[in-house]
Every structure is written in C-alpha cells, then in structure tokens.
Amino acid sequence: MDRRTLILAALAIFLSSVFMSAQTNPSSNPSVPPVTTQSTPAFDVNTAVEAYFAKMPPERRAQSNAYFEGGYWLILWDFVYTVLVMQFLLRSRWSALMRDLAERLTRFRPLQTAIYWIQFIIVVSVLTFPLSLYEGYFREHKYGLLNQTFGPWMRDQLVGLGVGIVLGAILMVPLFGLVRKLGKNWWLWGSIVMIAFAAFVALIAPVYIAPLFNKYTTLKDATIKDPILSMARANGIPANDVYEFDASRQSNRVSANVSGFAGTQRISLNDNLLKRCTLPEIETTMGHEMGHYVLNHAYKGLVMFGVVIVVGFAFLNWGINYGLAHWGEQWGVRGITDVAVLPWAVIVFSFYMLLVTPVTNSISRTMEYEADLYGLNAAGQPDGEANVDMLLGEYRKLDPGPIEEFVFYDHPSGRTRITAAMRWKAEHPQSTNEDEVKRSLFEPK
Numbered sequence: 001m002d003r004r005t006l007i008l009a010a011l012a013i014f015l016s017s018v019f020m021s022a023q024t025n026p027s028s029n030p031s032v033p034p035v036t037t038q039s040t041p042a043f044d045v046n047t048a049v050e051a052y053f054a055k056m057p058p059e060r061r062a063q064s065n066a067y068f069e070g071g072y073w074l075i076l077w078d079f080v081y082t083v084l085v086m087q088f089l090l091r092s093r094w095s096a097l098m099r100d101l102a103e104r105l106t107r108f109r110p111l112q113t114a115i116y117w118i119q120f121i122i123v124v125s126v127l128t129f130p131l132s133l134y135e136g137y138f139r140e141h142k143y144g145l146l147n148q149t150f151g152p153w154m155r156d157q158l159v160g161l162g163v164g165i166v167l168g169a170i171l172m173v174p175l176f177g178l179v180r181k182l183g184k185n186w187w188l189w190g191s192i193v194m195i196a197f198a199a200f201v202a203l204i205a206p207v208y209i210a211p212l213f214n215k216y217t218t219l220k221d222a223t224i225k226d227p228i229l230s231m232a233r234a235n236g237i238p239a240n241d242v243y244e245f246d247a248s249r250q251s252n253r254v255s256a257n258v259s260g261f262a263g264t265q266r267i268s269l270n271d272n273l274l275k276r277c278t279l280p281e282i283e284t285t286m287g288h289e290m291g292h293y294v295l296n297h298a299y300k301g302l303v304m305f306g307v308v309i310v311v312g313f314a315f316l317n318w319g320i321n322y323g324l325a326h327w328g329e330q331w332g333v334r335g336i337t338d339v340a341v342l343p344w345a346v347i348v349f350s351f352y353m354l355l356v357t358p359v360t361n362s363i364s365r366t367m368e369y370e371a372d373l374y375g376l377n378a379a380g381q382p383d384g385e386a387n388v389d390m391l392l393g394e395y396r397k398l399d400p401g402p403i404e405e406f407v408f409y410d411h412p413s414g415r416t417r418i419t420a421a422m423r424w425k426a427e428h429p430q431s432t433n434e435d436e437v438k439r440s441l442f443e444p445k
C-alpha cells in the first residue's frame, strides 16, 4: 500500500528501514539426495541463469520492465508534486493560518504543535490524493498487481492516515520542543530523537501497526510448518517468532519480511508465497529472512540510516535557515521555532532524501545480498532460490544495467540474485533439484 501519502519525508525513512523487507528469497533443503555421478556436460553458470530467465514470457518481461522503470520517474514526480503542494501551503499562507488556529485553541505549545500537525497531514493527504490514487490504485491495477477494489484500498489509506497522525505527532512534538530549547544546535539532538523514533516505530510496528492492515497468524499448514520451524530452530530462531499473513488481501505478490526490534523481532511469510511456491522455494525464502534476523540487519540498518539522518538534519538545519532568511516573511513564518515552517522543512528534507537515494538503496541492497547468501547456505536450494527470484521479477525488473541497479535497487536485481544462486549451485552440484529446474512459473494468459 502506498504510505507516501503520509508524507513526512522523515517517516518514510524509518518505515522503510523498519520493515526491512522482504521480497526476497532464500531456500533450502537439508535432505539432499546422493549425487549420481553423471557424464552430463559441465555446468555453466551463465547458461543456467539464462535458462531461468527464459521461464518468463517476453511480454511478461516487458510489462515488468515498464512497471519498474515507471517507478524511477515516480520518485521524481513524487518529489515535484510534494514541492508544489508545500509551496502552495507556504505562499498562500495556509500554513501560517493553521498555526494561528492552533494558537487560538490552546496556549500549551506542545499541543499547538500537535494540532498544527493534524491539520497539516490531513490537508496534505487531500492535496496529494490524486497522485496517491494514480500510483497506489490505478497504476497497480493496470499492471495486475493489486487485488483490492476501491473500498478496501481506501480503507487502508485512511488507516494509514490515522497511523500518520498519531506517529507524526509523537515525532513533531519533541522535535519542535528541542528547536525551542536548543536554538541553532537543535539538529544534532533532533537527529537523535529521529533515530530513537525510528527504533520505537520498528519496535511497535509488528504488534500495533502491521495488524491494522493484515491478519498475522502462526504458520498453519503442517507440511510446510514442520520443515520451516526446524530450519528456524537450527538457526537459533524461536518458533513463535515465525508468522504468516494474508498479503493476498492486497496483491498476489510473493514476499516475506523480518520486522520488529528487540523483543518484537519476527519473520513473516506472506500467504502468496505459501500458496504459489514449492517447499524448496519457501525454504530458501525463509533462509533469506533468517539471514536478516541472525545477521542483526535491523540494528545495523538503524546505525547506517542513523548516519544518513544525522547528515540530513545538518542539511535540514541549513536549508530551513536559508529559506527563512529569503522568504520567511512572505510566508508568515516567524522563525525556526514556528511550526508553520514545516512545509519548507519537508521540501528541504525530501530534496536531501532524493539526492541520497543511491546511498539508502545501497545500504538496503547490500544487506539483502548478504541475506541471499545466508539463505543459500542455510537452505541449500539454489534452484528454488532462482525460481523465487523469477517470481519477484513480476514486479522488479530482472536485468538492469549496473548503474541502474546501484541507483534504484533496494534489493539485488533478479540477474544478480540468480547468478549468485547458480554460482553456489556450481560448487554444490548435489543440491540440484530437477523439479525446480523444470517447474514452469508463469501461466500463459
């Protein structure tokens, strides 16, 4: 679902770092049949990769490429649209009016901040709704990636707005409190508040946020439950940290994720994965998610995104002061302690996040690649892995150029992942699974 409507460039960072997601793949299968010595031709990694690529019909491939490449442009259009909306709020002095209303309602400053925030996020959600509707609803339907009719989709948007109201207020009140207390040194402490907030959201997300959108249950199907929980035990993960959820409510996408922080950390496999994939494919996916869990990616991610946030807040502080010096009066914004400056702060921070897109994507992508290798080693199912990677190719372009992958990919491309799987397979010929090699993945339409 598209949470971008919730704006707050800030929120976006941690939400993404928090749900260190998912679409991934691992594989595994402990019981490997003995190798029958064969005199078949030597295994060639590139040939094997191409054989997997050939499973996707060309028109399907073209559709996936168009969907994913369109996403590159959406990054830009989202930014441009956000700038236009924020500029409108400033120049029309609507932002100043919302502040005035908050000040009339209460003299208690933290509450003024919260009241401003509630007006802000509702107005922004309404003004950005056309773009959200196109991106999250019509475009997803056009590519056959959304199962929801308008009613349930809209319900999810409204729930998302509710979450944004509450979480945003929890962030904004202390941030503006710091600005008032610390003056020009607010940004360093502010970035620490932001990082703590990210950890807080990560901590509560699986328990209080994710269930607002999907139903989470313990694994039900015994035929997959037993091998999955066995893998979990083997890797030191408690069985009650493994869940399934009804992602089919929203789409047919195959996915899984690790979410949570500290005591709430858990692995969740989606029902599309459980329904559409074979056991080796589910195992390799599980192995990947175990990689995130065991390698402590939630914590490492927070540290790395933390650096991005500290630098971003230094830039934000500079940018806010620059904007206020030039246009503050025109906007009716009194200074940096005035909450009415928020639209400008969103512009500055969104610009920064746009610039560091390759950095944040690379932080994520390199951890995803680590999880892939963990999954290959844990599950020992390179062919299952390659099939899952092909299924992910329904919504992620399989074969980008190297710069394209560096800039836009928060997960490795299908080509990178399948190449890693086949390279692993070349050194573990006994792991070959002919059923997986032959399995046809895409029904002709």
Ligand SMILES: [Zn+2]
Pocket: 020, 021, 022, 023, 024, 025, 288, 289, 292, 368, 371
């Ligand atoms: Zn992952």
